[in-house]
Amino acid sequence: MHKVFVILRKEFSEIVQQRALLFSILLPPLLFAVIPLFFLLRGGNGSNASTLHVPSLEGLTIHEYTQGVIGTTFSNVYILLPMIVPSIIAAFSIIGEKNNHTLEPVLATPVRRWQLLTGKILSAVLPAVIVTWISGGLFIAELAIFTDANVVSHVVTAGWLTLFIACTPLLGLIAVAIMTAISSRVNDTRTAQQLSIWGVVPVLGLILGEFSGQFELTVLVAVIATGILIPLAILLTWGAAQLFQRETILTRWK
Template sequence: MNGRRILTIARKDLSEVLRNKQAIAPLLVVPILFAAVFPAAIALLGRSPVLTASVNGLDAFLDNLPAGVLPPDLNTGGIVVYAALTYFMAPMFLMIPIMVASVIGSSSFVGEKERRTLEGLLYTPVTNRELVLGKVLASLVPAVVVTWGSFVIYTIIANVLGNPVVGRAFFPNVTWLIVVFLLVPAIAFLAITLIVAVSGRSTTVQGAQGISVLVLLPVLALVIGQATGLMLFDAPVALIAVVVIAAIDVAVFLAVAKTFQRERLVTKLT
């Protein structure tokens, strides 16, 4: 594959996204919720039973925590803040790159169709793998950057508001470093590759975004599994998820690139 061609496609798509303020605005909603509003509410209301009653699944999650997970000297407020910010929010944080990717990636080919620039792109000498990878990178970069920026905000809030309640510095831990720097790029790549594949078969951006929401289902399964006590999203689980998703990334990318039919897209345009 030609790296220059891939980067050219990625830069072109990324510049189109940055010029579209209507597409950028929704990207801020989910990160603000998960990186600022939720952790701040948990830290400030950690001592109140209202929090565990109002956050769906949090009460059950606290009841199902395995023995030895929490430091033994925490009071009730410290337990809620420590457990929620360290474990409960970790799989939820994975929704940020997926939601960002769904907004940007879903307009990949559909946006080209609507701007009537797709036909010229399909007639260029780029290979299918180069074309798909370039489209994926154009969405992967902002998805990862937004998530990493959200992690910085989350870390600041957890330390400024959470440390006084817990009574010590506790964030970030190894699990979060694995999630943010390894699992986020891996799951974002998977989501974007699937979304690009869907985008190539959709006729409108809204249609591609509607189908791409299905990518959230595995993350929701993690959230539900942790809330019901079926599993704890800790460092070993995060590492296993990284290895599994990285393998799936390679397989899905190769399958999408192999089944990509530019001739069919050109036919639809004529």
């Protein structure tokens, strides 16, 4: 594990040195924390009830319902955030080194493939998890301060919290695995990021289903979703590891 931490420190050091990359990592969580505040202050006064019908917000007053629609809309965004940030990091960490031919010297060192891949995966997943949880914490604090207490209990439900806490690392791992697999076939960072967007489609389906009232995001639903994501994350990581071969990198990553 010592070599894994060495690689992890190397990756973090490179991330800090790349200001554009660091900005790309911090900007989405910052925006997701600030934009809801703007909408709550400007549109959450309850003067006009939303035309959207959200079953989970039934029983609220017009004032509370308007705030609840805004809160529910942005709370769902935090389920996607752990897939956005690690894709940015992985694109730089893997495809960046692939294009700059800086990965080959690393492979010449006495480091095993699983150690290198573990270090790179952790360097992408850990920052994504941390910034997502911090940004989500700020979002919850904004709801608590600027909305009615009844709104907070309808938006920050036990089901949402379970999904937000338990699935953030899993979704980050899935995003990195997808990016690693794509990077073995393409050489352009933008192309890899565009292809990786398809990985969020199932998550969007879950969000839209809950928001449209097809089902309620209860703790049971969150646990089932987590149970599905665990083997999926393991399977995708295993598949990405099979593509991340020394011979492939040295002969085909040109």
